[in-house]
Amino acid sequence: MSQPRVAVLRFPGTLDHESAARAVEGVGAEPVFTHHEDAALPDGTVAVVIPGGFSYGDHLRPGALASRTPIMGAVKAHAAGGGRVLGICNGFQILCESGLLPGVLRPNASLSFICRQAELEVADSGTAWTGGRAEGETLSIPFKHHDGAWFGDPGSTRVVLRYRGENPNGSIDKIAGISNLAGNVMGLMPHPEEAQDPLLGSVDGRVLFAALVA
Amino acid sequence: MGDSGKPLYEELGLLPAEYDRVVQLMGREPSDPELVMFSLMWSEHCSYKHSKPLLKGFPTTGPRVVMGPGENAGAVDVGDGLAIVFKVESHNHPSAVEPFQGAATGVGGIVRDIIAVGAKPIALLDSLRFGTLDSARSRFLFRRAVEGIGHYGNCIGIPNVGGEVQFDERYEDSCLVNAMCVGVVPHDKILSCAAKGLGNRLVLIGNRTGRDGIGGASVLASAELGDDDADKRPSVQVGDPFTERKLIDCCLAMGEAGLLVALQDLGAAGLTSAASEMASRGEVGLAIDLDRVPLREQGLAPGEVLVSESQERMLAIVEPANMDAVVEMARRHELDATDIGEVTDTGELNALWRGEEVVRIPSLYLTDDVPFYEVPRNAMPAPEPIDLSTVPEPADLGAAWLALMGDPNIASKRWVFEQYDQLVGAGTMRRPGGDAGVVRIPGTNRAIAVTLDCAEWHTELSPYEGGMASVLEAARNVACTGAVPIAATDCLNYANPDKGSTGWRLAESIRGMADALTAIGAPIVSGNVSLYNESPRGPIYPTPVVGIVGLLDDASTSVGSAFDRQGDAIVLIGYGEPRVDASRYLGRCAGRPPAPEPANDAALFRLLAACAAKRLLTSAHDVSEGGLAVALAESAIAGGVGASVQVPAGRRADEAMFGEGGGRVVASCDPAHVDAITALAEAGVEVTVIGTVGGDEVSVDAGGSTARVSLRDLAQVWEGSIPAALEAA
The missing domain is CATH 3.90.650.10 (PurM-like C-terminal domain)
Incomplete structure (x- = not known):
């Protein structure tokens, strides 16, 4: 049987597509790089990853220009049909700008870029994205962003992950990642593709990629 | 003529003799665009006309070199x-x-x-x-x-x-x-x-x-x-x-x-x-x-x-x-x-x-036809060593230690590197803040260790030895991760080479770098020279920044700088006696720092690589600015666990704790591994057990004089110094 296909989107300025593709391979799926000008996802796509980076150089607003590219029309149709979508960092920003997730990502309260390891607390164990971990369990995953403070109405969404301890960026309710109410679209600021290799310190990011094909 | 009334070539930075050479080569007056091109290509920045003759002294070949300068x-x-x-x-x-x-x-x-x-x-x-x-x-x-x-x-x-x-x-x-x-x-x-x-x-x-x-x-x-x-x-x-x-x-x-x-x-x-x-x-x-x-x-x-x-x-x-x-x-x-x-x-x-x-x-x-210049070599006399009796002995060694931890040159640079993406690409095994960054080579089981370092005070005082020290400090950082230093790059930042002793310092420090690089088997494969770093208020220190690349054949054997196991033995590995000369503890660029011994460093690097490959070490950290006490504190803070050591006082307890010089590394290991480490050491490298990892304070006993500070206080001062200096303004 062939491996399930996961589309890994590439916009001009996307940076984490190769690490995301390796993480997709790590859960036994086949990553397919998908160009922003394409109007359709590759044949047989079961899930979509929108990796981090600085699509379009963050011009206008982070994620704003990428959310208006042809490929995002196909991603919306995929999500509307119940297909899973994982947006990481800039991918999360793109999902909010596309209306696939509520809220916006504002600049960090410090107004500076922050790169740090974070302990993330599972706040909702009911979605596929945390792989059956109980509420209150933690995942060690690094984050690195300038505009990562989620702002919106937590009641309009499912809060999946929160920063444990000090709020690093000023997001509402220390939110690190959310999903839509249906649970098939997930966005988070930390980088699970950077937590796949034991030599890098943590493999806790694997559960989020496993959910793509679970 | 240019706008200022001076000839255009002069406004563009060419000397009259250089302009004459252009005319002679061309057999005619150059057009304006041609003159602009000559002025840039014959500038120091593009032509290295003052430094190129000196750079020929660098070792640039070796079995691993694929492409040199x-x-x-x-x-x-x-x-x-x-x-x-x-x-x-x-x-x-x-x-x-x-x-x-x-x-x-x-x-x-x-x-x-x-x-x-x-x-x-x-x-x-x-x-x-x-x-x-x-x-x-x-x-x-x-x-x-x-x-x-x-x-x-x-x-x-x-x-x-x-x-x-x-x-x-x-x-x-x-x-x-x-x-x-x-x-x-x-x-x-x-x-x-x-x-x-x-x-x-x-x-x-x-x-x-x-x-x-x-x-x-x-x-x-x-x-x-x-x-x-x-x-x-x-x-x-x-x-x-x-x-x-x-x-x-x-x-x-x-x-x-x-x-x-x-x-x-x-x-x-x-x-x-x-x-x-x-x-x-x-x-x-x-x-x-x-x-x-x-x-x-x-x-x-x-x-x-x-x-x-x-x-x-x-x-x-x-x-x-x-x-x-x-x-x-x-x-x-x-x-x-x-x-x-x-x-x-x-x-x-x-x-x-x-x-x-x-x-x-x-x-x-x-x-290729730019005129090259010999820099004047006005040698300075060798500086006198510091007379230790003129350095006041601190009443409270712990307070002196904390003051050093807060020196912005020693303090944590977290404020800087947290603003950088240290991870993109999912290959960073050792992040900034340790001795060297360690990055996986994509698609392989290998990793590289990389660092940039320079010993500018040492180079100001004794340029030949300072050039060596700059190379060896950078290489020691790489070696602490278990990597073998394999090649180097350099950025020579100096003042105006025609003034004072800058030309001599440039020439001497290049000679020192070359000798150290040869001794450790790491050729220069690329580099850059930046001259004229001075203002009416004076020149910068001669600053030969050295980048070293080291190779780990098995990425999983890399060693960090953190104490992270209670009960580990703390081992001092290397050579040389600590001196206050040109140390951060002395606080000024003065004295005669001890001359490095590149052959001993080469032996130290081989020992560290061998220990890493056999997984004998928990941690290794270079003793550099701030001396043994600061190196211990940094390893303790990184691991969140204290340490206690005893060393001889040498000439004086404060010098033993905070003095610099030689090639020394503070390592931690399972006590059962000490004999194996000692057995691997070649002549010129001493392995001495000096203490134990554990507790929530760091204490150093130097010949009966003791400094003892809580891990929390050390960390607070070390982490807080640079943010505080920026916020106070």
Whole structure:
């Protein structure tokens, strides 16, 4: 049987597509790089990853220009049909700008870029994205962003992950990642593709990629 | 005549004798665009006319060297058919004038040097020096330079894995911003900058050409800074990291597809320097049609198009049959790729402007016929060692220790590196803040360890020994991770070589570096020289920044700097006695620091690599600024566990705790491993158990005098010092 296909989107300025593709391979799926000008996802796509980076150089607003590219029309149709979508960092920003997730990502309260390891607390164990971990369990995953403070109405969404301890960026309710109410679209600021290799310190990011094909 | 009434050549920075040489070579007066090109290519920044004769002393060959100095960057073999490509470069003068853009474009420039070789960038490092943090100007330069590096580096997706930041009043006017990039490339995909193939097309890829950075190499980088520096701001280039990222992706894709005959980045002196280097190296000519160069603004003179330093541009040689594919690949990356000329057999650089030939110069005149100068070598007498009796003994050793931990030169640089993406690419095993950054080599089980370091006080006092110390400190950082130092790059930051003893210090420190590099078997494969780092208030310290690349054959054996196991033995490994001379504890650049022993360091590095390969060590950390006590505290803070050690007092307890010198490493290990480590040590390297990991305080007993500080207090001072200095302002 062939491996399930996961589309890994590439916009001009996307940076984490190769690490995301390796993480997709790590859960036994086949990553397919998908160009922003394409109007359709590759044949047989079961899930979509929108990796981090600085699509379009963050011009206008982070994620704003990428959310208006042809490929995002196909991603919306995929999500509307119940297909899973994982947006990481800039991918999360793109999902909010596309209306696939509520809220916006504002600049960090410090107004500076922050790169740090974070302990993330599972706040909702009911979605596929945390792989059956109980509420209150933690995942060690690094984050690195300038505009990562989620702002919106937590009641309009499912809060999946929160920063444990000090709020690093000023997001509402220390939110690190959310999903839509249906649970098939997930966005988070930390980088699970950077937590796949034991030599890098943590493999806790694997559960989020496993959910793509679970 | 120029606007000032001086001859144009003089305004452009050429000496009368140099102008005469141009006329003599050309057999006629040069045209204005030609004169501009000579003035830039013969500037110190582009020609190294004062330093090149000295650089010949560096070792540049070895079994691993794939490509030595002369290309865009050097390359060394690391097995698995791969080469590591790296170089360090300065962007000092632009950063002193406009720190954000100056530092940002410094990163952009060094990255393009790496992609010009066909390599994929996998790591960035920076070595930064500013005035002290009680100066508002230095705080501004520091803040903005760090923001500029973050802005550019984060957006192009290359992890920043290490470097150094130092503060000293000697850098108040002339700050130093040196950036290093490391890339990886399969041997058979390495690109040269040599133009080849009659009739092949000359293709400009990337940004459009504007007026930015006109004359940057001559006006800014080859003169001392003065009071009118604000006027030089238009000579600073403006960076666009988004375009750089597209350029990286595009050039790597073109190289991968075999579409490029040669590739060269446009840096100092823009198109002039890129085209003349490509022509001279390929022993061909290049004909450029300036009307085809895509411009960002109207009304540029031909000389301006030829020397503009607009960023994010690359020059490629492409076979005519591949032109369509190159243009399409650029379009796919939302970039321009424009055919602006062709390879000829004339050996000349020809430029057409509105159908008329405005430039006709044999390219070798620009690249090889610059007059070289001998620097004056006014030797200084050897300094006297510090008379220890003149150094007051502190009443409270613990308080002295805490004060050192808070010295911004020693304190944690977290405020800096948290603003950088240290991780992108999912290969960073050891993040900034330890001895060296460790990055996996993609697709292999190997890793590299990289660092930048310099011993400027030592180099000021005894340049030969200081050059050695700069190499050995950097190499020791790499060796602490378990990696074998295999090659080096250097950025020589000095003042005006014609004044005072600067020329002598330059020559002597190069000699010292060369001897140390030979002793440890790490040849120089690339480098950069930045002179004229001085202002009316005086010169900087001679600052030979050294970048070392080390190789770990098994990434999983890398060693960190943190104590992280209660009950581990603490072992002091290495050679040499601590001295207060030129130490941070002494607090000033004075005395005669002990001379390094490169052969002993080489033995120390072999021991560390052997111990790492056999997984005998829990941690290893270089004893450098602040001495043994600071090194212990740093390992303890990193691991969140205390330590207790006992050492002999030597001449005095404070010197034993805080003195510097020699080649010493504080390691921790399972007590059962001590014998195995000792058995591996060669002559010249001592292995001494000095204490135990554990508890929540760090204590040092030197011959009965004890300093004892809680881990929490040490961490608070060390972590809080730089943020506090910036906030207090």
